[in-house]
Amino acid sequence: MRSRQRERDRRRSPTAERHADSLRLALMEVAPAGLKKTRLMAVTELSRSQLVRGLAAYRELAGEKGWPPLVWSAADGYHFCLDADALEEWERQWADVKFTQISRVITGVLAPHARLFPKSRWVQYIVAQMNAVQSALDMIARPQTQ
Incomplete structure (x- = not known):
């Protein structure tokens, strides 16, 4: 288990972690509302590919750092869900x-x-x-x- 975690950490770049943190901060500012992909890209100043890598890194880091679960819906876009x-x-x-x-x-x-x-x-x-x-x-x- 620990070797898998170390391998995942090696694959995840520090840049992706920064993108994940940018996403977290942007969504915290609008919580409990969410942001659609284009608005989230504009607020964080991330490209589409950076957003994708940031979302993947967020999902890996959420459990490690105790961040709230991030989900997507057509109505709300990306948002934190505590229900x-x-x-x-x-x-x-x-x-x-x-x-x-x-x-x-x-x-x-x-x-x-x-x-x-x-x-x-x-x-x-x-x-x-x-x-x-x-x-x-x-x-x-x-x-x-x-």
């Missing part, structure tokens, strides 16, 4: 999107690969792992009510 129900709904939607993406990889890439090379240990392993991920995402996105 448990709203966060759960966002997480379910995120899991549903990833479920769809994983499903498409399985059916469009892995299944044809498995048909071409049915004895490949690699493809058997990756199909099993991706099916497990797909199942977990499905359970997150669509929990069974009791």
